[in-house]
Amino acid sequence: MAIFIFKRVIGIPVTLFILSLMIFSLVLFLSPSERVAVFVSSSDALQSASLEELIERYGLDQPFYVQYGNWVKELLRGNLGWSSSARMPISEALALRIPATIELLFAGQVILLFGGIYLGTLAAEKENRFTDHCIRLLTIVGGAIPEFLVGLFLLILFYVTFDLLPPGRLGMLSTDIVNAPAFVKYTGLHLVDSLLNGQPHVFMDAFSHLILPSMAYSLGGLAATVRLMRSSLLDNLSRGYVPTARLKGLSNRQVMTRHVRRNAMLPVITFMGMRIPVLLSGSVIVETIFNFPGMGMFIVTAAQGLDFPAIIAASLAVSVIIIISNLIVDILYTVLNPQIRLDISR
Amino acid sequence: MEKNQPLLTVSNLTVSFKNKGRNVNAVNNLSLSMEKGEVLGLAGESGSGKTVTAMALAGLLADSKHTSVKGDIFFNGTPLPTIPNTNRFKSQRISMIFQDPLQSLNPAFTVGRQIQEVFMVRKKMTKRRARALSLDLLRQVKISSPESVAPQYPHQLSGGMCQRIMIAIALAGEPELLIADEPTTALDVTIQAQILQLLRQLHHTTKTPILLITHDLGIIAQFCHSLAIMLEGNIIEKGRVKDIFAGPLHPYTRGLLDSIPILGRKDRLKAMAPPRHSVNPVRGCSFHGRCPRKKKICEVKQPELREQEPGHFVRCFTPGGLS
Amino acid sequence: MKKQAKALVQHPTGIIGIILVLFWVSVAILAPMLAPPQDPDNAYMMVRHGFSSLPNPPNGQSPWGTTSGGYDIFYGIIWGSRTALVLGLVTVLATATIGALAGGVCAYYGGILDGVCMRIVDLFMGIPFLIAVIVMTTVWGKGMDKIILALIVFGWHRYARMMRSEVLVVKEQEFVLAAKNMGASPMGIFFRHVLPNALSPIIILMSINIGRMVLVAASLSFVGIGAEPGFADWGQMLNFSRNWISGIPGAPFYYWYTYAYASVAIFTFVLGWTLLGDALGTMYGKQEAY
DSSP states (O other): OHHHHHHHHHHHHHHHHHHHHHHHGGGGGSOHHHHHHHHOSSHHHHHHSOHHHHHHHTTTTSOHHHHHHHHHHHHHTTOOOEETTTTEEHHHHHHHHHHHHHHHHHHHHHIIIIIHHHHHHHHHHTTTSHHHHHHHHHHHHHHHSOHHHHHHHHIIIIIIITOOSOSSSSOHHHHHHHHSTTSOOSSSOHHHHHHHTTOHHHHHHHHHHHHHHHHHHHHHHHHHHHHHHHHHHHHHHTSTHHHHHHHTTOOHHHIIIIIIHHHHTHHHHHHHHHHHHHHHHHHHHHHHHTTOOSHHHHHHHHHHTTOHHHHHHHHHHHHHHHHHHHHHHHHHHHHHOHHHHHHHHO | OOTTOOSEEEEEEEEEEEETTEEEEEEEEEEEEEOTTOEEEEEOOTTSSHHHHHHHHHTOSOOSSSEEEEEEEEETTEEEOSSOOHHHHHHOOEEEEOSOHHHHSOTTSOHHHHHHHHHHHHSOOOHHHHHHHHHHHHHHTTOSOHHHHTTSOGGGSOHHHHHHHHHHHHHHTOOSEEEEESTTTTSOHHHHHHHHHHHHHHHHHHOOOEEEEESOHHHHHHHOSEEEEEETTEEEEEEEHHHHHHSOOSHHHHHHHHTSOOTTOOSOOOOOOOOOOOOSOOSSOTTGGGOTTOOGGGGTOOOOOEEEETTEEEOOSSGGGOO | OHHHHHHHHHSHHHHHHHHHHHHHHHHHHTHHHHSOOSSGGGTTBOOBSOOOSSOBOOOSSSTTOBOTTSBBHHHHHHHHHHHHHHHHHHHHHHHHHHHHHHHHHHHHHOHHHHHHHHHHHHHHHTSOHHHHHHHHHHHHOSSHHHHHHHHHHTTSHHHHHHHHHHHHHHHTSHHHHHHHHTTOOHHHHIIIIIHHHHHHHHHHHHHHHHHHHHHHHHHHHHTTOSSOTTBOOHHHHHHHHGGGTTOBTTBTTTTHHHHHHHHHHHHHHHHHHHHHHHHHHHHTTOSOOO
16 A cells, blocks of 8 residues: 555656746747746845846746756745736745635545536436436436536526525635634645634635535536446346345345445546546636636636746646646545555555 | 255256347256255356356245246255345345355455455344454464455455455354355366365364356365256256266266376277257257167157166166166 | 438437537628628728727617627628637647547557657647647647647647557558458558548547537636637637626626626637537447546
8 A cells, every 4th residue: 555655656746847847938929028927936026136137037038948947946836926916926826726726626636526426326326216317417417518517507596596606716704704813724625724723614614615616517427427326236236246245144235335346446537537537628717707716716817917937837736736736636546445555556 | 953954955946148139048947955964066067057047946046037047946945036135135044155256256445344244234244243254264264364355455466365364254153054066167277176175174173065057077076965967948857966976877978088188098088069059948858969879769859867877867768878 | 421420410429419510600601691890891890889998788770789999790790700710620630630640650660769748748748738838839829820839839749649549459460460460551551541440539539529629719818828818719708798697787698698798608609519429439439538
């Protein structure tokens, strides 16, 4: 197990290197003046010197690999450049935005996993009966509606019509609490910080703001996990270990929950890993619709304002989020599947 | 409890599967009884309904849209429901081991945990107590280092080991009847012998009756007290093993025994006509198409199972080729 | 071929898919007649009725009303179908050609080439499509052509992966081995034997991807990054409507026309191609053709 995780972790720098190279090569499309902004850490620094001086200082007339080296050096020092659209250093902006997107990603994956397991089990238990057909219809329709239509629909339904779940990441009251100096930001994740600070109503507020956006962008994936879970359960129910478990005296429910479901979950976990990039793409849409200040919204604002340093840093941040969440999904998979765990560590 | 009461009585067991609107009887009005302490062999060609009978006895066949199970099963004098029933499974003293041991174990759990589970479900034992008992069981099925095998996963063990684990799981339920459905078919020849040896020893020490399903008459000759031979969902001959081997009464049994090679004998083995592959029920005796002693009546009427010699039953109009 | 067409029509979702696809294709073709442009040289720019910042409900001048900025909704929907169709067809044809060639060649020759190629494909599988397209269009600048280019750059790998697995199967089949032994050239074998056999899953993926590509482009315009302002594009029309969704106090659906038409248009267009692809998939026995 430990060996497996180690093997997965040492692959990460290689992937990161290739991705950072790809991302940095974007600056080749930029004019020198636009390129300077990628390196400068504050707007003051941008005005303090002439363009020529800055080009020379950051080696922008040097070959590509030297520029890349300089960029990485700045990155490692924590200097990601100055975001003109957010009007703050990019590192600060990311520290605010990344936790929001991670909260959303986590909520979306929870919906994919538990929604998939619950509805998939229901559909498999009622195979070819009314409930099963209803779930199938829901998954076909749910899978075909794009995120922004789902998002707009949910917004109209729950906010405009019933005024239940508002957009944004926090209500006004909770925002004041969170921004107060007494509130310690351990992780930046409101769900975690609110509990650590003993503010349960902030937790509830943050939670209620997550419901709509996470539902909107996981609906398409949910359709797939439900179908996967259903067919995987039916496949596992016909395996030889089921009669063995029955004969032990386990109830049908226990056979399902203790034995079958555990094995049937594996394809769903694999799918969750594959879905991470799709969810992050979706966060661009749902964060915009629900005014949820995460990476998606950050990228959109940066793109609208032609804020190149922010775009480049955000791409890198998104890559890191994907790599880490993939690692987590992989570990989850190996915990559930001893076969893989042992094959790899051997 | 009356001493001579049989352990298991099955009467008129009929299992039919519905396929594309057609009913196919896999087991047809089967009656069977087993004494306490007995090892009964159930033999027959593929598709003769051996496994379906076993599944029905263990209560694993669902009475559903596609399957119907009819008939009465008495175990120790009490009737057993023929549909899967959790309460029945929890208390039932019938354990079963299957043909493919690797498939019969859950790949996600250690084998130790899969044995413990029986104690925890049936006797509500604590995990620790169940663990100690499961290690005992592993020793009982001749696994030399239980502590190192228990934390392994099924796919890390050989087929023979997995079958031992299955036997341990079966024993954990303290069975009064152990059904072994071709327990050695999927294993190598040397492992087969070891598993059979293990079953024999277990029978010797615990006196647990065993219903051994196989198509290998050699195994039956070594291992069983009595024998029932199935053909197309029905028993056509049953009796003590030595009686049947010494004087088979049904032409099908005769054919089976004639096809066993015997060391030292030089004459050619006699081949039997292959089984028909059709789901249509046949009028008359189910063997008449392949029978060397076929008479007119065999095509019209199904013979009854009659006691031809004391304790030796046969379903044939011309038993032993005598009349 | 006739038999397959018949099977497709008998497939219940297939027939809905075909109807939707045919509907939008004919709307796109007949666009100049359905909604005559004011300026034929700039037909893709939406007709404007004034410059009012408030949306206008349907009236005699604009049958489906106008968005904020006075853009005619009916005109936008009709010409938007052309935008969608052209964008979908161009990107899908380009990505399918590039991807199928790359995957096919890699699988056919195998070895290091194949290994490297598949690593690249894996890398691309992990890149969030929409974010990548946003980043590319930001760096390259606005406009439909840039969007199409970005969609192609990040959309080819699915075809490569699919083509590769198809070729690996076909490659070992006897008629291909026979052709090889008879001295046929690799290119000849590829085009005569391998490609025709591997084509059906590619076509299924293409059908589904036309909807998917249009969706991504619409998402882009929806967040205000894609087409230039005023370009007839459904995503942009939804973008215009975003401020009007909450209606006015007491009448939440007051500005329904600003989003209703465009939503229905995008939904039916994408659904049509997806259902068609699904039906083709069941027909060819490839259930999981995503």
